[in-house]
Amino acid sequence: MISAKxxxxxxxxxxxxxxxxxxxxxxxxxxxxHSSEVNKGHFVVYSMDHKRFVVPLKFLSTIxxxxxxxxxxxxxxxxxxxPIMLPCDSVFLEYVISLVQENIPIDVEKALITSxxxxxNEASSSYGLSxxxxxxxxxxx
Amino acid sequence: MLSELMKFLRACFRPxxxxxxxxxxxxxxxxxxLLWYKDLGQHFHGEFSMAxxxxxxxxxxxxxxxxxxxxxxxFGPYGTFVGVYDGHGGPETSRFINxxxxxxxxxxxxxxxxxxxxxxxxAFQATEDAFMSLVARQxxxxxxxxxxxxxxxxxxxxxxxxxxxxxxxxxxxMGRVVKATGEVLATQLSTxxxxxxxxxxxxxHSLHPDDPNIVVLKHNVWRVxxxxxxxxxxxxxxxxxxxxxxxxxxxKFRLREPFKRPILSSEPSITVHQLQPHDQFxxxxxxxxxxHLSNQEAVDIVANNPHSxxxxxxxxxxxxxxxxxxxxxxxxxxxxDRGVRRHFHDDITVIVLYxxxxxxxxxxxxxxxxxxVRGGGIHLPPNTLAPCTTPTEIGGT
Numbered sequence: 001m002i003s004a005k006x007x008x009x010x011x012x013x014x015x016x017x018x019x020x021x022x023x024x025x026x027x028x029x030x031x032x033x034h035s036s037e038v039n040k041g042h043f044v045v046y047s048m049d050h051k052r053f054v055v056p057l058k059f060l061s062t063i064x065x066x067x068x069x070x071x072x073x074x075x076x077x078x079x080x081x082x083p084i085m086l087p088c089d090s091v092f093l094e095y096v097i098s099l100v101q102e103n104i105p106i107d108v109e110k111a112l113i114t115s116x117x118x119x120x121n122e123a124s125s126s127y128g129l130s131x132x133x134x135x136x137x138x139x140x141x
Numbered sequence: 142m143l144s145e146l147m148k149f150l151r152a153c154f155r156p157x158x159x160x161x162x163x164x165x166x167x168x169x170x171x172x173x174x175l176l177w178y179k180d181l182g183q184h185f186h187g188e189f190s191m192a193x194x195x196x197x198x199x200x201x202x203x204x205x206x207x208x209x210x211x212x213x214x215x216f217g218p219y220g221t222f223v224g225v226y227d228g229h230g231g232p233e234t235s236r237f238i239n240x241x242x243x244x245x246x247x248x249x250x251x252x253x254x255x256x257x258x259x260x261x262x263x264a265f266q267a268t269e270d271a272f273m274s275l276v277a278r279q280x281x282x283x284x285x286x287x288x289x290x291x292x293x294x295x296x297x298x299x300x301x302x303x304x305x306x307x308x309x310x311x312x313x314x315m316g317r318v319v320k321a322t323g324e325v326l327a328t329q330l331s332t333x334x335x336x337x338x339x340x341x342x343x344x345x346h347s348l349h350p351d352d353p354n355i356v357v358l359k360h361n362v363w364r365v366x367x368x369x370x371x372x373x374x375x376x377x378x379x380x381x382x383x384x385x386x387x388x389x390x391x392x393k394f395r396l397r398e399p400f401k402r403p404i405l406s407s408e409p410s411i412t413v414h415q416l417q418p419h420d421q422f423x424x425x426x427x428x429x430x431x432x433h434l435s436n437q438e439a440v441d442i443v444a445n446n447p448h449s450x451x452x453x454x455x456x457x458x459x460x461x462x463x464x465x466x467x468x469x470x471x472x473x474x475x476x477x478d479r480g481v482r483r484h485f486h487d488d489i490t491v492i493v494l495y496x497x498x499x500x501x502x503x504x505x506x507x508x509x510x511x512x513x514v515r516g517g518g519i520h521l522p523p524n525t526l527a528p529c530t531t532p533t534e535i536g537g538t
Contacts, residue, residue: 038468038469038470040470040472040473041473042469042473043467043468043469043473043477043485044467044468044469052468057473057476057477060477060478060481061478061481066481069481069484072484073484075360076360077359077360077362078483078484078487079466080432081432081466082466083466083467083468084467084484084485
């Protein structure tokens with residue numbers, strides 16, 4: 001298990017990224033509407049604030065994405081007629097994607113899951129206040 | 142373990158590989174990645190086509206086609222039995238039905254010396270009772286088995302009569318040709334028991350007048366007690382006998398208040414049809430197909446294409462629809478591994494039974510070489526009850 005110190009450091013980094021890098025992350029929100037336009041080798045997820053993300057298929061083999069999908073199932077059930085929605089906001093999802101993209105080490109991935117769990121619990125209890133992204137994320141630390 | 146996993150991944154990422162082809166011929170069906178299919182087989186009254194696509198980590202759909210004698214002896218009556226069993230919470234119940242239901246049918250047919258609604262009803266009940274005994278025996282070792290269940294759809298053809306028995310939300314749809322126009326129209330033969338249907342919710346309310354929360358709408362989906370979408374099934378013992386709705390069963394399956402009456406029932410809805418020359422085929426499929434295709438769309442696809450491969454064609458169209466809804470390419474959907482694949486579509490089983498009018502008049506005493514085919518899937522040791530994916534499994538890649 002990761003130390004509390006490390007977690008706090010991560011949370012700080014995360015806050016910074018969420019605040020500062022929001023517009024520069026390469027996997028930012030995508031506005032393609034038709035499936036034929038989705039890049040080969042990608043799938044689509046939506047954040048709770050209805051932003052669309054086009055994600056490489058290989059991300060499906062990461063623990064982080066598998067956890068997110070599991071939580072989505074617990075939260076909303078399996079979608080039958082539409083796309084997949086993940087139980088987190090776009091800022092958080094951008095951050096997760098940027099980390100996964102950089103091939104993060106396994107302990108950081110584990111820490112991310114721990115913090116996701118906090119975010120998830122917050123999201124399931126208090127979502128609907130879409131303007132409180134940062135607060136939702138920071139609460140757990 | 143790791144080498145097995147690698148084999149899997151290779152199979153999934155190379156869909157054209159025939160690594161999993163179980164037999165050289167088409168006799169028992171072929172495995173191609175997560176797809177199993179038998180493009181064409183012969184039953185007592187015509188041809189059949191069968192296909193299964195796996196999405197769950199362990200395939201929860203099971204299915205069978207049995208043609209030949211429907212009793213325990215060679216004197217018959219002869220006919221065809223088809224079953225589609227869509228499991229939930231794990232594969233144990235659907236596998237159990239696959240192993241036992243047809244034998245009960247044969248036993249009761251022998252006793253009564255003919256096929257009837259009563260035979261089918263008794264066979265359902267006997268299967269349910271046997272599974273309950275199994276749960277009672279295994280409860281102390283693996284309590285989770287009390288929360289495993291399965292829908293059960295059966296078609297029996299005997300002496301020109303088609304019996305359809307259903308508990309749950311699988312569906313049987315007939316394709317009937319209209320003589321004047323040549324059109325083939327869809328007629329649904331099965332009655333479904335899913336809480337999304339208003340009459341099912343009404344039935345639940347009338348059976349449980351003292352429980353206002355017998356059905357609950359959650360995230361736009363109606364669920365019995367907020368837990369399960371179907372109101373009838375084999376298994377799901379935790380919702381039928383209060384003694385299994387307690388520790389050590391997982392909290393999420395336990396009801397707050399003990400119940401006096403069973404919440405779910407295993408009683409099938411049975412319909413009987415005298416087959417006519419204009420009845421061309423019947424499609425039996427788990428709800429995984431019907432969430433992507435309407436009855437008429439499925440009938441059109443079967444009616445306008447060759448018999449061979451018709452079940453596989455329906456599965457393909459359903460997966461193309463699933464890919465469209467998930468806003469991705471079909472070619473990419475096919476690359477997704479079992480387990481995580483469940484987020485993109487359900488397990489899907491399709492059996493198309495054709496009726497050959499020349500064979501329909503064949504007496505049920507005519508002997509016919511026995512046919513017995515079971516819908517496949519990747520087989521793993523049945524040593525886990527975990528209904529969901531194991532994230533660590535893919536960690537090494």
